[in-house]
Each structure stands twice: as structure tokens, then as C-alpha cells.
Amino acid sequence: MYEYQQSGRYFAQVADDIKDIAETELLELGAVETSPSYRGIYFNANPESLYRINLHSRLINRVLAPLKTFDCHSDNYLYKVGQQIHWEDFLNPEQTLAVFASVTQSNINHSKFAALRLKDAIVDYFREHAGKRPNIDTRNPDLWLNVYIEKNVAVISVDTSGGSLHRRGYRMESTQAPMSETLAASIIRYAAWNGQTPLYDPLCGSGTLLCEAYLAATKTPSAYMRKKFGFERLPDYDAVLWAKVKREADNKVQPISNNLIQGSDIDLKAVTTAQKNSAIIDPATQIKIIQKDIFEIEELEDTTIICNPPYGIRMQQEKDLSAFYKNLGDFLKQRCTNSTAYIYFGDRDYIKHIGLRSAQKWILSNGGLDGRLVKYEMY
Ligand SMILES: C[S@@+](CC[C@H](N)C(=O)[O-])C[C@H]1O[C@@H](n2cnc3c(N)ncnc32)[C@H](O)[C@@H]1O
Structure with missing residues (x-):
């Protein structure tokens, strides 16, 4: 034994x-x-x-x-x-x-x-x-x-997993600074999103947050695309029991309404990548992704906004993003009435530039970077 x-x-x-x-x-x-x-x-x-x-x-x-x-x-x-x-x-x-x-x-x-x-x-x-x-x-x-x-x-x-479970199988392509699937899933979890309120990522990059939100809302198992698991190699592996666990999971998968999960990005390449990635888990393309500058979005009311704005450390940009974060704060304040935003800061120095009072904060590092998830409530 x-x-x-x-x-x-x-x-x-x-x-x-x-x-x-x-x-x-x-x-x-x-x-x-x-x-x-x-x-x-x-x-x-x-x-x-x-x-x-x-x-x-x-x-x-x-x-x-x-x-x-x-x-x-x-x-x-x-x-x-x-x-x-x-x-x-x-x-x-x-x-x-x-x-x-x-x-x-x-x-x-x-x-x-x-x-x-x-x-x-x-x-x-x-x-x-x-x-x-x-x-x-x-x-x-x-x-x-x-x-x-x-x-x-x-x-x-x-x-027993047979390789890291963060590899869900939907990320065929990635853009600059994609976040890990487990980090995205933890943000969705901390946000305690109910799967009913519309969710929008206006800086969606390769679409990781949108894909994790979709998996959560549809109750799709995160490893449903995995072809083999390490536990299949254990001497007491029970194929009948595994088939039952899988069947139970399949029976729980539920549809979502159109327009529940949407995103956009200014960069066309990011949009194309996000669309390709999300189509792997969502062939009916219920996740809607378009090209748009966040500052041209007219309003995002009564919405759960989840996003990960650009930050210099990963992207090796010398650019000072303080003005971007100030504008992001103004956007949330002026055009997102009745919404709750969860902003993931890869560089926590930018939190002060957003100019909004936070409702809650979580320490959440990303590949060694000391990031923060911050919740803002807009009235
Ligand atoms: C850190 S990345 C997001 C990564 C994403 N969470 C992922 O997993 O791939 C930030 C994104 O913000 C986008 N972005 C920067 N400025 C923008 C703007 N003004 N409007 C919309 N998107 C913008 C960039 O194109 C980039 O894809």
C-alpha cells in the first residue's frame, strides 16, 4: 500500500x-x-x-x-x-x-x-x-x-492532475502580459460574481478573465478539455467512478444568456486573440468581444466590471501610466453608475492615481509581481 x-x-x-x-x-x-x-x-x-x-x-x-x-x-x-x-x-x-x-x-x-x-x-x-x-x-x-x-x-x-491545472486548453494564443488562468479565476471568485449581473472587461487582452467568467457562469469544469489526468495512472484508479464524476459534471453545465459576458480592447490583435481563445470554450460565441477604446464606451451601468489595466513592469514600457489610471477612475465615476468594478493592479503604485475610494482590497501576486485586486462601488 x-x-x-x-x-x-x-x-x-x-x-x-x-x-x-x-x-x-x-x-x-x-x-x-x-x-x-x-x-x-x-x-x-x-x-x-x-x-x-x-x-x-x-x-x-x-x-x-x-x-x-x-x-x-x-x-x-x-x-x-x-x-x-x-x-x-x-x-x-x-x-x-x-x-x-x-x-x-x-x-x-x-x-x-x-x-x-x-x-x-x-x-x-x-x-x-x-x-x-x-x-x-x-x-x-x-x-x-x-x-x-x-x-x-x-x-x-x-x-494526480497530470501537469498544471492552469492549462485549461483554451489559450491557444496570447497577447502582451496575459494573466494566468488561476489568477483570473481567483479574481472572479473574490468578486463573488453571481453569474446573473452582466460582466464586462473593457481591457480584455487575450480574454482570460472573460473565459474564466464563462466557465464559472456555465458551471463548466475548468479541466473539461483535459485529455488525461495523472490519477489515471494510480494503481487503484477506478474508471467507472471517474465516468460517474464526469457525467455528473456534464449534467450540471448550464447555458447563459446572450450578452451576459462582454469585453473589448483597443488593440485589434488582442481582440482577435480573445475571440479565438473564447471560441474554443464557447463555440456558440455567447461571449461578445469587440474592438473599442475604453474611453469611448458611453456607459457601463449596473454591471460587474472586471479588468486588468496595462502596467509598466511586465510590458517593459517606460511610459508613465498615471494619466491613464486617472482617466480610468473618471470613467468609472462618470459613466458606470450602479456598477461594481474589480480592478487588478499589476503595479500597486497606480492605485493612488485612480482617485476613487476602494471598498475592499486583496493582495494577489502575479508571477512574482506584488499585485492588488481592488473593489470600487459606483453609485
Ligand atoms: C494587462 S493587459 C490585459 C491582459 C488580460 N487580462 C489577459 O489576460 O490577456 C491590458 C490590456 O489593455 C489594453 N488597453 C490599453 N489601453 C486601452 C484603452 N485605452 N482602451 C482599451 N484597451 C486598452 C491593451 O491593449 C491590453 O490588451
Whole structure:
């Protein structure tokens, strides 16, 4: 029996800033005994909930199922323990694998080296036991493995998601400074958008916020386009149970009204990209995206406005955007009566230029940048 089978305990990798809403999401999807930790949340789940979490979670990056935890003071020992696991429980030599590692405060002090040693152990294991070795594929392997070593304690886990869940499958093209799907999903979640009030992103770029809003409103699972999950490689994988979880999810998908979700951008290339991306999840093109300068929008009343204005850090523009943010504040004040805006600032220095009193603020970093989500209510 492997560790996750004995304990029913898993680790969800998630960005530190959104652990509060990610924990709530995990509980909604059937996790129990959640316990937030550094860069993730430990939780217990039965196989059905594990499958459901992987299919539906909009906020977590991946779920790890621990196989073995052990003291590990050298790469030779990692290799030795790596050879003791019965790898034929997880894959056959015709299939492919990849090992990802992360190490901290340990004798083995290079992640890539740890990954390499475990990979060697597995490959040698197969050579000895099957006379054949599986190939490595770091982009789309059948088996995704993870080794985490902290203070010389190692955990070897299967990535039950099969690669990061932020890859929803709808972003075929991107524009300048697109935001990650999980960040966009967390903004929709913090906004507590009810899926009824019209939602508009007037600076939509590649359309990530619009796509995440669409998935939320239609109750479409975030991983519904994913072709294979890592949990399918677990020895106790139950295909009948997985089919049931999928069927239940399919039955819950609901249509939305036309014009519920709309967006625009000044840049034609961004608009084309957003239209192409959104058409992948929304073939009926209910998400309406047009080319328009935000300052030419006459009014956006009774609307949930969600957007991510340009910011210099990512775009490497020297340009001072203070005037842009002042105009954005004026636009919200003068033309958005009765609307609520959630503005994501990639550079929080610009918050002061908007000239509006905030109703709420969240720290939300974006790929290492110290961003803020700010809520404004217009009357
Ligand atoms: C940070 S990007 C938005 C990224 C988007 N959230 C995504 O995930 O792709 C900011 C966007 O604002 C657009 N923009 C800048 N000035 C604008 C204006 N005056 N009117 C409309 N869009 C504008 C840019 O073209 C750019 O696509």
C-alpha cells in the first residue's frame, strides 16, 4: 500500500495569496481535514473527491499523491529508495514519464539533480525488471512524478492532475502580459460574481478573465478539455467512478444568456486573440468581444466590471501610466453608475492615481509581481 492509500491524504499546490479561497473550494469539492501549509494545502479525500477536485478546481495548480516519505541525506539514498518502489504499478515501459523536483535546505541542493537521480532509479528499475526502459517526455508524459525534499526529508509523489491545472486548453494564443488562468479565476471568485449581473472587461487582452467568467457562469469544469489526468495512472484508479464524476459534471453545465459576458480592447490583435481563445470554450460565441477604446464606451451601468489595466513592469514600457489610471477612475465615476468594478493592479503604485475610494482590497501576486485586486462601488 502506498502512503496516499493508507492515509487518504493529498497535497494541493496553490499560490500562497489565494489559499483562503482555494481551501473553501477544496471543501466544496469534497475534501476534508484541510490544512494550509507553505505553497499548498494538505487535505483528505476519497477517490471520488480526488477526481472531482482535479476536474473542477479553478484555483489549485496540481494535486500530489504521496507514495513514500523518507529521510534522505544523499542522492545515492534517493536513488536506492527510488528503486524500491514497484513502478510497474504506475506505468509500463512503453509509456513515458517525467520527474519534477524541488529541494530546500537539504544536502541535495539542486532540484534538477534530484529529479535526474530519481529518473535514473526508475529507468534502471525497468531495465532490470522488464529488460526495457520507459522514455522521458517532459511536455506530455503518461506519468508525472514529483519529488520534494525539505530539510533532508523527501516525498515522492504522483502528480494526480497530470501537469498544471492552469492549462485549461483554451489559450491557444496570447497577447502582451496575459494573466494566468488561476489568477483570473481567483479574481472572479473574490468578486463573488453571481453569474446573473452582466460582466464586462473593457481591457480584455487575450480574454482570460472573460473565459474564466464563462466557465464559472456555465458551471463548466475548468479541466473539461483535459485529455488525461495523472490519477489515471494510480494503481487503484477506478474508471467507472471517474465516468460517474464526469457525467455528473456534464449534467450540471448550464447555458447563459446572450450578452451576459462582454469585453473589448483597443488593440485589434488582442481582440482577435480573445475571440479565438473564447471560441474554443464557447463555440456558440455567447461571449461578445469587440474592438473599442475604453474611453469611448458611453456607459457601463449596473454591471460587474472586471479588468486588468496595462502596467509598466511586465510590458517593459517606460511610459508613465498615471494619466491613464486617472482617466480610468473618471470613467468609472462618470459613466458606470450602479456598477461594481474589480480592478487588478499589476503595479500597486497606480492605485493612488485612480482617485476613487476602494471598498475592499486583496493582495494577489502575479508571477512574482506584488499585485492588488481592488473593489470600487459606483453609485
Ligand atoms: C494587462 S493587459 C490585459 C491582459 C488580460 N487580462 C489577459 O489576460 O490577456 C491590458 C490590456 O489593455 C489594453 N488597453 C490599453 N489601453 C486601452 C484603452 N485605452 N482602451 C482599451 N484597451 C486598452 C491593451 O491593449 C491590453 O490588451
